[in-house]
Amino acid sequence: MMTKEYLAGALETAPGASLIATTTTFDAVVLPRDIGMHAMILLDREVSVPCLLQNDDTTLLLVLPATGRYCLVHPDVSVRTGEDGWIALPPSRGVRWDTPPWIEVTGVPRPLTHGEDVGRILRQAFSYVGGTMAVTA
Numbered sequence: 038m039m040t041k042e043y044l045a046g047a048l049e050t051a052p053g054a055s056l057i058a059t060t061t062t063f064d065a066v067v068l069p070r071d072i073g074m075h076a077m078i079l080l081d082r083e084v085s086v087p088c089l090l091q092n093d094d095t096t097l098l099l100v101l102p103a104t105g106r107y108c109l110v111h112p113d114v115s116v117r118t119g120e121d122g123w124i125a126l127p128p129s130r131g132v133r134w135d136t137p138p139w140i141e142v143t144g145v146p147r148p149l150t151h152g153e154d155v156g157r158i159l160r161q162a163f164s165y166v167g168g169t170m171a172v173t174a
Contacts, residue, residue: 055129060122064105066098067115076162084150087138092131104152110160
């Protein structure tokens with residue numbers, strides 16, 4: 038069994054190592070970063086959704102398992118789900134938390150949101166930008 042200490046030590050001794058998680062306990066909704074950040078502004082008004090930023094162009098929103106399909110509201114959205122799906126986690130290169138899956142003050146896990154609720158917000162985010170990938174101020 039890997040402990041937190043073992044994992045931290047292994048990452049320190051292997052520069053460039055990545056952490057990978059299978060998408061069995063959550064679905065990962067993958068979308069362009071500008072749309073994802075617009076959606077996060079809207080989501081933060083209602084619920085806190087775990088959110089990863091990958092490189093400079095991708096946002097991943099974590100939702101309840103088997104509900105990500107409700108987020109497929111635009112051709113630029115995809116979902117990673119099940120044992121065959123995976124995502125990179127921090128401290129992997131180019132990946133960082135925007136909103137971690139735990140409440141930072143207490144460390145308590147953040148409850149996951151149903152994909153239908155996130156999909157509704159994604160529809161709004163895409164409509165606000167006219168279905169394009171350019172967000173205007």
